Amino acid sequence: MSKQRVSRRQFLNYTLTGVGGFMAAGMLMPMVRFAVDPVLKTEAAGDFIATKQKVSELTNEPVRVDYSYEQKDAWYTSEVTQTAWVYKNKEGKIVALSPVCKHLGCTVNWGGDKSNPEKFYCPCHGGLYEKNGKNIPGTPPTAPLDTYPTKEKDGILYLGQPEPNKYVK
Numbered sequence: 001m002s003k004q005r006v007s008r009r010q011f012l013n014y015t016l017t018g019v020g021g022f023m024a025a026g027m028l029m030p031m032v033r034f035a036v037d038p039v040l041k042t043e044a045a046g047d048f049i050a051t052k053q054k055v056s057e058l059t060n061e062p063v064r065v066d067y068s069y070e071q072k073d074a075w076y077t078s079e080v081t082q083t084a085w086v087y088k089n090k091e092g093k094i095v096a097l098s099p100v101c102k103h104l105g106c107t108v109n110w111g112g113d114k115s116n117p118e119k120f121y122c123p124c125h126g127g128l129y130e131k132n133g134k135n136i137p138g139t140p141p142t143a144p145l146d147t148y149p150t151k152e153k154d155g156i157l158y159l160g161q162p163e164p165n166k167y168v169k
């Protein structure tokens with residue numbers, strides 16, 4: 001058996017160092033976590049966002065669907081509002097088009113031009129698009145409207161992030 005004894009001074013040193021270290025770690029950990037957490041959290045690509053649109057209410061007539069969601073940019077959270085023009089095509093598939101004109105980014109409306117009631121119309125420079133988003137030659141836009149990936153859950157329409165139009169061949 002060892003006869004080495006711990007002096008009162010050593011005992012106090014060990015105890016205070018241990019307790020002090022424990023308390024410092026307890027204070028530092030939340031700070032480190034706060035600093036690093038948003039960077040480590042990655043939003044899964046292709047996240048779908050719930051709208052308030054019931055899928056059963058969609059027809060072959062495009063309707064405007066506005067929806068909003070919280071966007072986290074590292075430490076900053078903001079509310080983003082987006083719009084889609086949504087309808088069911090002849091095959092019964094849901095088509096969701098971006099309203100952003102491919103000319104200079106104005107907002108297109110379904111039937112916005114009285115002389116072209118069955119087309120998307122951009123009021124800024126008279127851009128026209130077919131129902132599937134195809135840009136009509138002779139008008140300013142040079143590309144089809146983007147589309148949103150769609151998903152149905154509990155009868156509600158979910159939309160993903162805009163992507164190049166897959167309905168225009």
Ligand code: FES
Nearest residue numbers: 101103104122127
């Ligand atoms: S921005 Fe739409 S036609 Fe120019």
